[in-house]
Amino acid sequence: MDSVSGRYTCLNMNYLLLIMIHIGVGLHAVGGVWPMPQISASSPEQYPLNPEAFYFEYGRQSEAQPGCSVLDAAFKRYFSLIFPDYFPGDNLSVCAGQASLKAETVWGFFVNKTDIEDFPRFQFRGILLDTSRHYLPVQAILKTLDAMAYSKFNVFHWHIVDDPSFPYQSQTFPDLSAKGAFHPMTHIYTQTDVQRVISYARLRGIRVLPEFDSPGHTQSWGKGQSDLLTPCYKGGTPSGAFGPVNPTLPSTYQFIARLFKEVSSVFPDSYIHLGGDEVNFFCWKSNPDVRAFMQKMGFGTDFTKLEAFYMESIVNITSTLNKTAIVWQDVFDYHERIPEDTVLHIWKGVPYDYTKELSRITKAGKRVVLAAPWYINHIAYGQDWRKSYTVQPLNFSGTEEQKKLVIGGEVCMWGEYVDATNLTPRLWPRASAAAERLWSDEKQTSSVEKAFPRLQDFRCKLLRRGIQAEPLYVGHCRHEYQGI
């Protein structure tokens, strides 16, 4: 997942944005920037920070040049963040008749001359939101995208549907949300909503990676699509309950192909997440048609082969749509024959064994995204951000080539206990700890103690920018009650 790809033709943004953010902190030391830049040099030389004279410039060597819509919009946003109170003409009225008051002294900010060279350590820096266990209003998603950009996350992994509800309003299969959402009108994402999220994210340098998890985690799909799920049997007759997607019927693959064709065109990203986790074989085992299919296919009683058969089929469907698949590691664990470029998403092995998972899967030459140590929905009393911060994603047994296969990491906010009432303070600034781990040089950011005051500053900055980030410990911010 390169930072320049797909439709993001002028997306060298990360480099430029860092410089802007840095200027934004004004009087703070360089140490106050979060995540820590790769290379930064301050000199005692000072410059006035004057909004009348301040401007952003495209680098002469940059691929991005004037007219790049993403950067043009970013310049506007960050100007307001740096000079929140500035309105053109303000200083003139203040100065009327007072020639001695120059623009510089009206504002009174000086910044040390600072050169920053910056680039991300990992190309994939994601946050997962789960909009199935609880519906999240579009506003809550946009707010999260704002905060993600401030921490330099660049992938919004949208776990949009799951067992409890199907809020995605499909054009091809409108019954999926009409019957599978918590509410068919208020708890759905219309095509307009989805486009709004994608375009808001794009302007902030964030890709939207949609997940349509199957064959498990699909209870809500069954409500609007009959014959999709496997009927479970009890004592020789259907029990009325349904299990995972039925992998034995051609109609299943026709449905998936049509759904994914739509999804592929709605979501422009070159990746699509196919899920594939936690498939319970209980229902498949109970169903005589499934058992007959197993015999026919020569799978014996090994249901992992049936799961592999299903996953291979849908990965192949996405390949024909020119999308690269990301799947949860379960798919690798069952040894499916999956395309070389499929990315494995590591979620097992918490708290410490995920290093084994990293070794094992990269040894097979697969690219991986590490999520296991960053299941941020799990909360604990106290400063649990420290645990997220001390993760060393490359500290596993393997060759240099294997290490290169770790393309990044992801903070997962599963939705069992989270909705719009508590999402923001539970996510921020805790997720920012992982953000620095994924962006910055590990040696320069090895001390949790040194990170603490910098993260406190950053949390205050989030508050000032309207993100209701929770406190890390006793204390206060200068500007903490705007709008609360």
Place this chain on the structure above:
Amino acid sequence: MDSVSGRYTCLNMNYLLLIMIHIGVGLHAVGGVWPMPQISASSPEQYPLNPEAFYFEYGRQSEAQPGCSVLDAAFKRYFSLIFPDYFPGDNLSVCAGQASLKAETVWGFFVNKTDIEDFPRFQFRGILLDTSRHYLPVQAILKTLDAMAYSKFNVFHWHIVDDPSFPYQSQTFPDLSAKGAFHPMTHIYTQTDVQRVISYARLRGIRVLPEFDSPGHTQSWGKGQSDLLTPCYKGGTPSGAFGPVNPTLPSTYQFIARLFKEVSSVFPDSYIHLGGDEVNFFCWKSNPDVRAFMQKMGFGTDFTKLEAFYMESIVNITSTLNKTAIVWQDVFDYHERIPEDTVLHIWKGVPYDYTKELSRITKAGKRVVLAAPWYINHIAYGQDWRKSYTVQPLNFSGTEEQKKLVIGGEVCMWGEYVDATNLTPRLWPRASAAAERLWSDEKQTSSVEKAFPRLQDFRCKLLRRGIQAEPLYVGHCRHEYQGI
């Protein structure tokens, strides 16, 4: 702490409010009321719920009669909660020219005839907020008072000052907040703020119990009051650090007397919380003047005697101000001679040993408030409200007389990791679990499983009333996104 006392002359409110709240749930079963009423009988007989014909009535036998400002205001508030969309005349315009549309059917609500007799199990049902570790804006406190009333909490224990900051703006000693608050102008409670909180609480049947914790937990006091704290020594000379309040100087008691005189008049409640917890003797031991005082008083090297001396003195000061003291259990643990009516606040013995504390202290004839199992600032992943719910406050070894000394319980939200960004979703609906334990009959509410759907309903009701209460588990409420 009787429900009818002090200035609360018409505060038989709890009985009346319950009836109103019940009507408020309208079509829900009686089982949907939280906390569960003591006695409730529904019949199949139905009545239309018509705002044009609906009114609250003072009971003929009630101590409270028309003109009671608390109830008159409550009637107004609860009318709006029951009929949020009603505006007089609405139905007339809807009905213009349509004689067949009667008021009843415009609204279309019917309620089953229900008789409720209700009263609280415990008279003290408190919530502690800590405004020293983080400052809480007055709005956040008022919002909490709203939510407290919905859960029938009746004591706001305002842990207003502590080590980190002194936000109470004293008339007598303005330097305490001018120098001891996080910010002397923005992070303080003015006298107007305090009056606003008290009066807002009073109208909701909630007493305000202020805590000025000493002799420990007073670092912030020392900034605005020189010579109050004990200078710590290192190697025979003052180290520059300060310890607890200096109990050896007459000026200390003069200061406390003047401060408490003011506090007693500002806060009308008949109780005052004096703290007395977690006194660290290290600094006292280091100070030669303190050691000399110990010799003179015959305390030897037993610093608990010095602490006892201090606490006895300040408890006596509050007695002369006609206030009854509440203190943390540490004060009992050091065997101070404290007035018979002093209430001990139990916070030790978590998770299970607090029953021993209850036995021990009630055996000495002291009244107690139980806080130990309800330190709600401690969070854990999942449904931790279940632990709060299954507490049995009277399940300890002791006589019937001892059990009567348990006057109630308190949910404590200490502020290390909590400020206005996360207070509401962290407090609600988790605190409501304790609320039912303190209000309702224990036998009728012994099943956590039965409580669960009722608490989910109640959480949705909190959302509808504008309290950003977090979800208990997967799902949704009908009206969850107003204002988010």
